Amino acid sequence: MRIGIYGGTFNPIHNTHIEIAKAALNQYNLDKVYLLVAGTPPHKDTAESVADICRLEMVELAIQNDKELSIDDREIYRSGKSYSYITLTELKNEHPDDDLFFIMGSDSLLNFKNWVKPEIISNAATILVAPRLGDDTELLNKSIEECKTLFEGEFFLIDYAANGIASSKVREDFYKDEKVKDCLKPEVIQYIINHNLYSEHQYSYPDILKLSEEMKIALKPGRYVHTLGVATTAYALALKWNYPAYTAMVAGMLHDCAKCISDEERLDICESNDLPISDIERKYPHLLHGKVGAYFCSSKYDVYDPQIAHAITYHTTGCPNMNLLDKIIFVADYIEPGRDKQPRLDILRSEAYTDLDRCVYMILEDSVAYLNNNPDMVDPTTVDTYNYYKQYMKEKR
Known part of the structure; x- marks a missing residue:
C-alpha cells in the first residue's frame, strides 16, 4: 500500500487541511491518508486554546464522510514531547x-x-510538500535540492497552492468575522460553538475561588453548600463531555446567585431592566431567579460569557435544543451530591456520564410528573423542553 501521513495540531482543522490531504492522495496514487493529530509538539503550545480531545473530535467530524482519510491518534496519548x-x-x-x-x-x-x-524521517518516508499561495517556487525547489543532498529519501512538491488561511486566524476571528467560518465544515463550526472553543472569555481557578467567596456572602449557608455541589459537578461533567471545565464551574458557581433575594427585588430588577416576565413568573416570582442570575453575571460579577448567562437563565426549566453548557448546568443542579429527594438519583448520576441527552430527558420526565401533581406551578418552558427531548430521543434511537 501507499500510505500518506499528514501531521498537524489541527486547532482547528479547516478545509485547506483536507484539500492538501486529498491533493496528495490523488497526485501520488495513495491508498489512504492518515491525519496525524499532534500531541505535544516541540514547537507549539497546543494547550493554548483547547483540550487535545476536542482537536481530535473536530478532525473526526471533518473527515467522517471521506473513506480515504483516517485518523492516527497515537501522539495524543504519547507522554512528553x-x-x-x-x-x-x-x-x-x-x-x-x-x-x-x-x-x-x-x-x-x-x-x-x-x-x-530529520534523516530518520526522510529515510522512512517520501516527503510531500504543499506550497502556500504566494510561496517563492524557486526557493522551495532550492530547499528540496538542499534536503536531497543532506538526507536520503525523496522530496516532491504537491501540485496544490494552499490558500493563506491558518488555524490561528480561525481561532482569533471565529466570533468576529463570519467569513472565517467559510473555511470550516459545518459540523466543525457547530462543535466549536457548542463546546465554546476559542472564546475571548477565559477563566482560571483563582476566578472560581473569588466567586466562591462572593457566593458565601450572597447566599444562605444551605444554598451556598448546594452551589459548591453544582459547581464541582459541573466541572466533572465538563471534563467528561469536553467542555471548558472552568467555564462550566463559573456557571455552576453563579447559577443561584439571585436565589436569596426577595420576590419583590426579582420583579423590580426585571421590570427596571426590561427582562421579560411570563404570567407564571409573575405569579411565582421565585422562578425569575434564573433570569435575574443571568443579569447579575455581567452587572455584579464581571462574567460576560453569553453561554454562561444562557445556561443560568434556563438551569431550572431547561429549553428546547439546549447547548452543551445548558445541559451540564441543568443536570448538575439536579444531581449534585447534596440532592437526596429526587427519584432514581443513582440512575441519573450514572447516566449523566454515559448519555447526557438521555439524562436530560429523564430529569424532564420526573419534573413534568412532579408538576402534573402541582398544575398551577407548571412553567410552559419545561413542558416545551420535555416535548422537544421526548421527540429528540425517539429520533436518536
Whole structure:
C-alpha cells in the first residue's frame, strides 16, 4: 500500500487541511491518508486554546464522510514531547512492506533540516510538500535540492497552492468575522460553538475561588453548600463531555446567585431592566431567579460569557435544543451530591456520564410528573423542553 501521513495540531482543522490531504492522495496514487493529530509538539503550545480531545473530535467530524482519510491518534496519548521521527519509526515498523509518504507544509520544508533527526524521517518516508499561495517556487525547489543532498529519501512538491488561511486566524476571528467560518465544515463550526472553543472569555481557578467567596456572602449557608455541589459537578461533567471545565464551574458557581433575594427585588430588577416576565413568573416570582442570575453575571460579577448567562437563565426549566453548557448546568443542579429527594438519583448520576441527552430527558420526565401533581406551578418552558427531548430521543434511537 501507499500510505500518506499528514501531521498537524489541527486547532482547528479547516478545509485547506483536507484539500492538501486529498491533493496528495490523488497526485501520488495513495491508498489512504492518515491525519496525524499532534500531541505535544516541540514547537507549539497546543494547550493554548483547547483540550487535545476536542482537536481530535473536530478532525473526526471533518473527515467522517471521506473513506480515504483516517485518523492516527497515537501522539495524543504519547507522554512528553512528540517528535515526528518517533512516529515515523513506529509507522515504518508497523508497515514494513508499504510505502510511506509524509505530508508537510512549505514552512516545514524550509525548516526541515533543523528538525530533530530529520534523516530518520526522510529515510522512512517520501516527503510531500504543499506550497502556500504566494510561496517563492524557486526557493522551495532550492530547499528540496538542499534536503536531497543532506538526507536520503525523496522530496516532491504537491501540485496544490494552499490558500493563506491558518488555524490561528480561525481561532482569533471565529466570533468576529463570519467569513472565517467559510473555511470550516459545518459540523466543525457547530462543535466549536457548542463546546465554546476559542472564546475571548477565559477563566482560571483563582476566578472560581473569588466567586466562591462572593457566593458565601450572597447566599444562605444551605444554598451556598448546594452551589459548591453544582459547581464541582459541573466541572466533572465538563471534563467528561469536553467542555471548558472552568467555564462550566463559573456557571455552576453563579447559577443561584439571585436565589436569596426577595420576590419583590426579582420583579423590580426585571421590570427596571426590561427582562421579560411570563404570567407564571409573575405569579411565582421565585422562578425569575434564573433570569435575574443571568443579569447579575455581567452587572455584579464581571462574567460576560453569553453561554454562561444562557445556561443560568434556563438551569431550572431547561429549553428546547439546549447547548452543551445548558445541559451540564441543568443536570448538575439536579444531581449534585447534596440532592437526596429526587427519584432514581443513582440512575441519573450514572447516566449523566454515559448519555447526557438521555439524562436530560429523564430529569424532564420526573419534573413534568412532579408538576402534573402541582398544575398551577407548571412553567410552559419545561413542558416545551420535555416535548422537544421526548421527540429528540425517539429520533436518536
